Amino acid sequence: xxxxxxxxxxxxxxxxxxxxxxxxxxxxxxxxxxxxxxxxxxxxxxxxxxxxxxxxxxxxxxxxxxxxxxxxxxxxxxxxxxxxxxxxxxxxxxxxxxxxxxxxxxxxxxxxxxxxxxxxxxxxxxxxxxxxxxxxxxxxxxxxxxxxxxxxxxxxxxxxxxxxxxxxxxxxxxxxxxxxxxxxxxxxxxxxxxxxxxxxxxxxxxxxxxxxxxxxxxxxxxxxxxxxxxxxxxxxxxxxxxxxxxxxxxxxxxxxxxxxxxxxxxxxxxxxxxxxxxxxxxxxxxxxxxxxxxxxxxxxxxxxxxxxxxxxxxxxxxxxxxxxxxxxxxxxxxxxxxxxxxxxxxxxxxxxxxxxxxxxxxxxxxxxxxxxxxxxxxxxxxxxxxxxxxxxxxxxxxxxxxxxxxxxxxxxxxxxxxxxxxxxxxxxxxxxxxxxxxxxxxxxxxxxxxxxxxxxxxxxxxxxxxxxxxxxxxxxxx
Amino acid sequence: xxxxxxxxxxxxxxxxxxxxxxxxxxxxxxxxxxxxxxxxxxxxxxxxxxxxxxxxxxxxxxxxxxxxxxxxxxxxxxxxxxxxxxxxxxxxxxxxxxxxxxxxxxxxxxxxxxxxxxxxxxxxxxxxxxxxxxxxxxxxxxxxxxxxxxxxxxxxxxxxxxxxxxxxxxxxxxxxxxxxxxxxxxxxxxxxxxxxxxxxxxxxxxxxxxxxxxxxxxxxxxxxxxxxxxxxxxxxxxxxxxxxxxxxxxxxxxxxxxxxxxxxxxxxxxxxxxxxxxxxxxxxxxxxxxxxxxxxxxxxxxxxxxxxxxxxxxxxxxxxx
Numbered sequence: 001x002x003x004x005x006x007x008x009x010x011x012x013x014x015x016x017x018x019x020x021x022x023x024x025x026x027x028x029x030x031x032x033x034x035x036x037x038x039x040x041x042x043x044x045x046x047x048x049x050x051x052x053x054x055x056x057x058x059x060x061x062x063x064x065x066x067x068x069x070x071x072x073x074x075x076x077x078x079x080x081x082x083x084x085x086x087x088x089x090x091x092x093x094x095x096x097x098x099x100x101x102x103x104x105x106x107x108x109x110x111x112x113x114x115x116x117x118x119x120x121x122x123x124x125x126x127x128x129x130x131x132x133x134x135x136x137x138x139x140x141x142x143x144x145x146x147x148x149x150x151x152x153x154x155x156x157x158x159x160x161x162x163x164x165x166x167x168x169x170x171x172x173x174x175x176x177x178x179x180x181x182x183x184x185x186x187x188x189x190x191x192x193x194x195x196x197x198x199x200x201x202x203x204x205x206x207x208x209x210x211x212x213x214x215x216x217x218x219x220x221x222x223x224x225x226x227x228x229x230x231x232x233x234x235x236x237x238x239x240x241x242x243x244x245x246x247x248x249x250x251x252x253x254x255x256x257x258x259x260x261x262x263x264x265x266x267x268x269x270x271x272x273x274x275x276x277x278x279x280x281x282x283x284x285x286x287x288x289x290x291x292x293x294x295x296x297x298x299x300x301x302x303x304x305x306x307x308x309x310x311x312x313x314x315x316x317x318x319x320x321x322x323x324x325x326x327x328x329x330x331x332x333x334x335x336x337x338x339x340x341x342x343x344x345x346x347x348x349x350x351x352x353x354x355x356x357x358x359x360x361x362x363x364x365x366x367x368x369x370x371x372x373x374x375x376x377x378x379x380x381x382x383x384x385x386x387x388x389x390x391x392x393x394x395x396x397x398x399x400x401x402x403x404x405x406x407x408x409x410x411x412x413x414x415x416x417x418x419x420x421x422x423x424x425x426x427x428x429x430x431x432x433x434x435x436x437x438x439x440x441x442x443x444x445x446x447x448x449x450x451x452x453x454x455x456x457x458x459x460x461x462x463x464x465x466x467x468x469x470x471x472x473x474x475x476x477x478x
Numbered sequence: 479x480x481x482x483x484x485x486x487x488x489x490x491x492x493x494x495x496x497x498x499x500x501x502x503x504x505x506x507x508x509x510x511x512x513x514x515x516x517x518x519x520x521x522x523x524x525x526x527x528x529x530x531x532x533x534x535x536x537x538x539x540x541x542x543x544x545x546x547x548x549x550x551x552x553x554x555x556x557x558x559x560x561x562x563x564x565x566x567x568x569x570x571x572x573x574x575x576x577x578x579x580x581x582x583x584x585x586x587x588x589x590x591x592x593x594x595x596x597x598x599x600x601x602x603x604x605x606x607x608x609x610x611x612x613x614x615x616x617x618x619x620x621x622x623x624x625x626x627x628x629x630x631x632x633x634x635x636x637x638x639x640x641x642x643x644x645x646x647x648x649x650x651x652x653x654x655x656x657x658x659x660x661x662x663x664x665x666x667x668x669x670x671x672x673x674x675x676x677x678x679x680x681x682x683x684x685x686x687x688x689x690x691x692x693x694x695x696x697x698x699x700x701x702x703x704x705x706x707x708x709x710x711x712x713x714x715x716x717x718x719x720x721x722x723x724x725x726x727x728x729x730x731x732x733x734x735x736x737x738x739x740x741x742x743x744x745x746x747x748x749x750x751x752x753x754x755x756x757x758x759x760x761x762x763x764x765x766x767x768x769x770x771x772x773x774x775x776x777x778x779x780x781x782x783x784x785x786x787x788x789x790x791x792x793x794x795x796x797x798x799x
Contacts, residue, residue, distance in 0.1 A: 003704065005750035032509060036559040063510045065561040068605065123607040170701070172655050179653050205699045209655040212644045263687055264699035271644045424687075 031059055039069050049073045054107060061111050067124045074104065078131060082138055089142060097139075101132050105153075109160060116164060122173045129157065129184060154185040169197060170206050179210065190214040195251075202255035205264030212271060215240050246401065248272055253408055260416045266425045273405050274432055278395050280368035281344055282438045284383040285327060287374060290319075290334040294342065294372070296326050297438040303328060306367055308343040311335065340374040368395070368439065387439075395439055402433045423459040427452055427475070449475055482734060484763065484771045487756060488531070490741025491523050494753055510556040513547055513566045515753060516540065517573045522757040524576055524783050525764050527774045541579035544570060552585030553603070563603045564593050568615035571622060575786050583623050590619050591628035598633025610641055610650045614663040617670040618780055624792035635671035638664045646680030658688060658697035662710035669717045669779055670796060682720040685711050692735075693728030694746065704745045705736045705755050708762035713778035716765055716798070730766050733759045 035056050037043045046052040053070040060066060077100060084093035108125045115121055136150040161178040164171060182190070191214060197207035240248070249272050255265045277298075285293040292309075300323050307330055309316035320331040330342075346369045370387040387395075406429050412422040430452040437444050452475045494515075508515070520540075523529055546558045547570060553562025554570035567586055574581045593601045593616060600612035613634055620626050640652040641664055647656030648664035661681070668674055688695045688711060694703030695711055708729055715721050735747045736759060742751025743759035761781065764773035775784040779796050787793050 003745050005744070005752075006748065029509070039559070060509070062508075063560070064563065064603075065510070065555065065559075068561050068603075071605065119607065119609075123602075123605065126607075127605065170698070172649075172657065176651065176654050203700050206655050209643065209645075210653075213653050216644075262700055267645045267687075267699065 028059060031056065032063075035066065035069075039065070050077075057107070057111065061115050062118060062120060064120045067120060071124070071127060074100065074131070078135065082135065085138065085142060094139070097135055101128070101135065101153075104128050105156075112164070116168060116171055117173055119173070122177055126177065126180065129154075129181070133184065151185060154181060155187070157181055158187060165197065169201060169204050172206065175206050175210060179213075190218075198251070198255065202259050203262040203264055205267070208252075208264060208268040212268070242276070242397070242401075245272060245276060249401075249405065253405075256408075256412060260412055260422065261419060263421060266421050269405075270425060270428050273402065273429060276398055276401065277432050277435055278368050278391075278398055278439055279366050279435075280387070280395075280439045281370055281372060281385055282326075282442060284372065284374055284381065287337065287340065287376075287381050289337060291329055291331045292340060292342065292374070293327050293329045296328070296367075297435040299325050300328055303367070305347055306345050308345065310341040310343075312338045313341070337374075337376070339376075342372040342374070344368070344370050344372070395436065399433075399436050399440060402429065402436060405429055406433060418462055420459060420462050423455055423462065426455050427459075430455070482731070484734065484773075485737050485739070485741060487737075487741050487743070487760065488523065488526055488528055490738075490751070491519055491526075491753070491756065492531070494519055510560055512557040513544070513554060513569045513573065514556065516544070517569045517576070518753045518757040520573060520576045521782070522753065522760050525757070525760040525773050525776060527772070529576065537577050537579075541574075541577050544573060544577070544579065545581060548582060548586070552582070552587075552589035554586065561603065562589060564590055564600060564612045564615045564619075565602065568619045571619050572780075572782060575622070575782060583625075587620060587623050587625040587628060590616050591625065594629045594634065596633075598630060598635070598637035600634070608651060610638060610648070610660050610663040610667065613638055613667045614670075617667050621670050621793055621796065622780065622790065624790075631671050632673075635668055635673040638667050638671075639676060642676060645684055646677055647684040648681075655698065656684065658685075658695065658707045659710045661685065661714050665714040665717055666779055674718070678718050678720065682715065682718060682723045685715060685720075686723045689724050689728065692747075693725065693730075693732035694736075695724070695729065702746065703732065705733055705743060705762075706745065706758040708733055709758040709765075709781075712762050712765055713781070716778040726766055730763065733763055733766075 034043070035052075038045060038052070050070070050073055053066060053073060056063075056066045057070065078097070081093045081097045081100075084090045085097070105125070105128060108121055108128065112118070112121050112125075132150060132153055158178065158181060161174050161181070164174045165178075168174075190210065194207045194211040194214060197204050198211070249269070252265060252269045252272060256269060259265060280297055282295050282297050285295050287293075303323070304321050307318065307321070307328075309318060309330065309332055316332045318330055318332055320329075322329040322331070344367050346367050368387055368391050370385050370391075372383055372385050374381050374383045376382075406426065409422050409426045409429060413426065416422055430448055434445060434448045434452075437448055456475060520529065520532070523532065543558065547554045547556075547560070547566070549555060549562045551562050552567075553564070554567040555561050555563065556566045560566070567590055570581060571583070571586060593603070593612065595601060595608070599608045600616045601608055602612050616629065617626075617631075617634060620629060637652075638648070641648045641650065641654065641660070643649060643656045645656050648660050649655050649657055650660045650663070654660070665674075665681075668676070685695075687699075688697070688707065690696055690703045692703060694705065695707040696703045697707050697710075712721070712724070712729065715723060733743070736743050736745070736749075736755070738744060738751040742753070743756040744751045745755050760773060761776050763771050764776045765778060768775050776782065777784050777787055777797055779798075780787060780793065784797065787797055
C-alpha cells in the first residue's frame with residue numbers, strides 16, 4: 001500500500017519509459033524467481049550466500065523471506081565460527097565473527113535510511129542484537145580479550161536511534177527499538193532524552209508518551225513505594241513525588257502556552273493532574289441488619305480487601321462485597337446493629353505493592369484510609385468519617401494544585417476562545433476537582449457542576465463539537 | 479474536488495489485475511503482498527456486492543494459486559514460495575471465505591496456535607517479532623475456524639491490556655505509543671476474547687479527539703488524517719457501541735472526498751488511489767451508512783461480509799445485529 005502519493009505528481013510516462021520500467025520489473029521478478037530456487041535448494045547455492053542475499057535485500061527490501069534466508073546463513077556461520085572459537089580459540093574465527101556482526105549492522109543501517117518504518121528491517125536488527133549478545137557471552141567465556149564490547153555496540157545503537165529521531169521524531173519503530181534496547185543494556189538518561197526532545201519540539205507527543213512510561217517504571221518501584229507513600233503522602237496513582245510532579249506540570253503548562261492548538265500537550269497535562277487524585281469515602285447510603293452501602297468519590301474496583309467492620313467493637317465477618325459504580329455494598333451476618341464502625345484500609349500502606357503500579361485498576365488500592373462511625377437514632381442513622389491529619393493536609397494540597405491548574409486553563413480559554421481543546425481540558429479538570437471537593441466539603445459540589453455545564457454550553461458553540469453533547473449529558477447527571 | 483456521491487469503483491477494482499499496473503515498479507516490489515492484495519481487492523468487490531461478477535474461471539484460478547501459498551508448516555506466505563507468517567495466514571483464511579474455496583484449515587490453525595507465547599502474545603513467525611496485529615490475526619482466524627481451544631484466550635487478553643497507555647488508548651506492544659491502527663487490533667482482540675474490561679469511555683474520547691477539522695481521522699496526535707483510520711477506529715467504536723462519539727457525517731464526507739474520479743480511493747483527497755485504501759474506505763462507509771450507499775453490510779470484528787459470516791455457527795455470538 002502507498003501512503004502520501006500525490007496524484008498531481010503522478011507522471012505521464014513516455015513509451016520508452018514504460019518499456020524500461022517493464023524491463024526492470026521483469027528483472028526483479030526473474031531475480032526473485034532465482035532466489036526462491038536457491039532457497040528451496042532447487043539449484044546450487046551461490047558461492048557467497050551473504051553477498052547474494054545482500055543483493056536481493058537491496059533489490060526488494062520489503063520481502064521478509066529474503067531476510068529469513070539471510071538469517072539462516074548468518075546463524076550457520078555464527079555457529080561454525082563459534083565452535084572454532086570454543087575448540088581452538090582461533091583468532092581468525094574471532095576476527096571473522098566481529099566482522100560479520102559489524103557489516104550486518106552497517107547493511108541494515110543503510111537499508112533503514114531508505115526504509116525507516118520497515119518492520120522487517122527493525123526485526124532483523126533486533127535479531128542481530130540478540131545474536132551479538134550471545135556471541136559476546138561466548139567470547140567472554142573463552143577468556144579472550146574481548147574487544148567486541150557489547151556495551152559499545154549498544155551505545156552505537158542508541159546513537160542510531162538519536163540520529164533517526166532527529167530525522168523523524170515520531171517514528172514509533174525507533175522509539176520502540178530504543179525502549180527495547182534498555183532491556184538489554186540500560187543507559188538510563190531517559191529523563192534527559194525525553195526532556196531534550198520536548199524542548200526541541202513541544203508537540204512531540206512520542207516524547208511525552210515515553211516520559212510517562214519512564215515515570216511509571218522508575219518511580220513506582222515496589223521497594224521504594226511504601227516508603228515514598230509514608231514520607232510524601234501519596235494519595236493517588238502518583239508516579240513521582242509531589243514536588244517533582246509540580247515541576248513537570250510547569251513544563252507542560254509552558255508547552256500548552258506555546259502550542260495551545262496542539263492536542264498532545266493537553267493529553268499529557270490531563271494525565272499529570274489526574275494521577276494525583278485522592279480516592280475516598282463520601283457517604284453511607286444505606287444500612288441494614290446484614291449490609292451497609294458506602295459511596296466513594298469515583299467508581300470503584302478491586303476493593304475486596306479494603307474494609308474491616310465492627311459492631312460495637314466486635315469484628316464482623318464480611319460475607320460479600322458487591323460493587324455498583326461508586327457504591328460498595330458490604331454484606332455481613334444478620335444481627336442487631338448497635339454501633340457500626342467501618343475501617344477503610346489503603347491496601348498499599350497495609351500490604352506494600354508486589355508489582356509496579358501501571359494500571360488504573362490499581363487505583364482503588366490507594367483509598368484514603370479513614371474510620372467511619374455509624375450511630376442509630378429514632379430517625380435512622382448518622383455517620384461521621386475521620387481521616388488522619390496528614391492525609392487531610394495532603395488532600396488540601398492536591399485541592400490547591402487543582403485550583404492552580406484550573407486557573408491556568410481558564411487563562412488559555414481567554415486567549416483561545418475558538419479552540420475546543422482547552423474547553424475539553426477544563427471539563428476534565430473540573431471532574432477531578434469535583435471528586436476532591438467531595439472529600440473536603442461536598443456542599444460545594446453543585447457550584448462545580450454548574451461551572452462545568454457552562455463550559456459545555458460554550459463548547460457546543462465551537463465548531464459544532466460532537467463531544468459537547470456527551471459531556472453535557474455526563475455533567476447533567478450530577 | 480467536492481464529492482458527495484459514491485463513485486462506481488468496480489471497474490477500478492476489476493482492472494487491478496491487468497497490465498496497467500505492470501507499469502508501476504510498486505507492483506513488482508509488492509510481489510510479497512499478493513495474498514493481502516487479493517483479500518483487499520475481493521473484499522472491496524464484496525462491499526459493492528459484486529463478487530458474482532468475477533468469473534468462475536477466475537475464482538478457480540485464484541483458489542488454486544491461494545492453495546499453493548500454504549507451506550509445509552501449515553502457514554501461508556504472502557505469495558507462492560514465500561515463508562509463512564501469521565498475517566498472511568490470516569489473510570489467506572479470509573480470502574478463502576470470500577472465494578468460497580477450502581484450504582487445509584487444520585494445519586493453518588496449528589500453525590497459528592503455535593505462534594502464541596507463554597505470556598499470551600503472538601509472534602508473527604518463527605523469527606520472533608511480537609505485535610498486537612498478530613494477536614488479532616490469531617484470535618480472528620481461530621475463531622473463524624472454530625479452533626479457539628488451541629490457544630489461551632485469557633492470557634491473550636492479558637497481554638493486550640498491557641498495551642494500554644496513559645491516554646486510555648492502545649499501542650502495538652507494551653510501552654508503545656497509542657496508535658489508531660493498533661486500536662483496531664487491540665479492541666478486536668479483546669472483543670474476541672470476550673474481555674472488554676478497560677475504560678471504554680476513555681478510549682472513545684481518545685478516538686473522538688482523532689477527528690480532524692476536515693472530518694477524517696488521524697492515527698495519533700499531530701498527524702495527518704488518513705482514510706484507512708476510518709476503518710481501524712470506527713470499527714472499534716462499533717464494537718464498543720460508541721459510534722456516536724465521532725461526527726459520522728463528517729467522516730463520511732471525508733471518505734467521499736478521498737475518491738479518485740477515475741475510480742479507487744486514496745489515503746487523502748487528491749492523492750493516488752490504491753487497493754488498500756479503496757477497501758478500507760468502502761468498508762468504513764458500509765459501517766457508517768451502508769444503506770445509503772447500497773454497500774454490503776460488513777462485520778466490524780472480522781472485516782468480512784456479514785452474509786458470509788451468517789453461515790459460520792462458531793462466530794454467531796460475535797456478530798452484532
